[in-house]
Amino acid sequence: MKLHSLHDVPHSEERFTGYLKGICDTFEFDDAAYAGVNPASGTMHAIVTYDKDWQDHYQDQELHNLDPTLQAAMRSVAPVDWMRLRHDSNFRAVFDQARDFGIGECGLTIPIRGPYGEFGMLSVTRKCSEAEWAKLKRNVLAELQPVASHVHDHIMQSEPLTRILHHPNLSLREIEILQWIAAGKSQQDIADILSISNRTVEVHLRSAREKLVALTTAQAVGRAIGLSLIYPS
Template sequence: MNLIDLSTVPDTDDNFTSFLNDLCRELGFDYASYATSHPITGDVQGYANYPDEWKLHYGRRGMHRVDPTLYLSARSIAPVDWTRFTDHPHFHDVFFDAHDFGISNRGLTVPVRGPHGECGLLSVTRDCRDQDWKKHKRDVIGDLQFAAVHLHDNVMRSGVLQQALNRPRLSSRELQILQWVAAGKSQQDIGDILSISHRTVEVHLRSSREKLSALTTAQAIGRAIGLGLIYPG
């Protein structure tokens, strides 16, 4: 079961991530994500405006396989406050690490049922006091449910889910780093340009090689260019 960042699927607009950014700004949340799962493969596919470092950590550790905010919320028909999961052992596994990335364990997931049996999940987080959280939920829940339906319907109509299954699924950061390598930059140069460590650059390159079934970075660059994922330097 893979975790697929739909914002990296080639030849598709990244308007959905922009929608999440606008949603957070207008409704007063820190972060938001949208997820759905493929009915056959079980792959978790979606969008999130979490920090790149957290998305990388979450994916590398396979947290999408155990995250109760995903698989337990999908069983509900009503919005689910994450306080329902605080006694779940995997909730602690996920959000103990999330705290280190500045992400609160205070959140809410809105499930959306589609006409073909699919389920989309819009999740939001906000770091605030318990009393403030309860009031904020009451104030925005209607808008949040409307936004969840709107986002889910548009993702389903976009065709991006089908495209994600047919192309290598590299993250935006992986593509960015491959593009800089293609331009002749060293790992140290890329780290300086992107304000990340050269070790993080290597982690992304290793992941890119695996996704492209490449033995070397040069081979990965060639395949990425051939697939139209990046451009020659």
């Protein structure tokens, strides 16, 4: 298996690595990496913020064939804390080398499964104590999950085939709620209007945002209007 790197594409490099660097700044990580596979088109993507030296070394040594953070995430539903992989001999093989490039062992990989067999994973790492890592992870994981799937959806939809398959499939409830948001109603207003709980409105909004590949509700409303799913009020 040969890694196809988006680094060869200048536009994508700036756009996506810039985005990953933004994730690191926001959540206080040192580095982030995304790897994605699309069996439908037979393509692979890899975007990383690591130093050029480590990237070259990783590619030269073909460490992606060993790297348990990639292999493990493919079989997991939950994010894989690298702590869980430390007994793996391949983990030692990769991270003993990584240490020489200033990369620590605290990190995690978020797996993202797509509906058509596409698969992505976002890895983040930070050089710190285990206690500090545990705290950071607890604080940011819920926020990091949708960001990981956002990156994945963006990159997958940079391919024409996937873009066609992935037209936003919103439910009537999700559209209805976005329409009320566009009309200026608050989440609680909408809950009262629809006689459902505030939390249930939140669930539909989360789902609507992800389907529209938007991180904020405002962005989702903009896209929904652009796609004529809802009317501008």
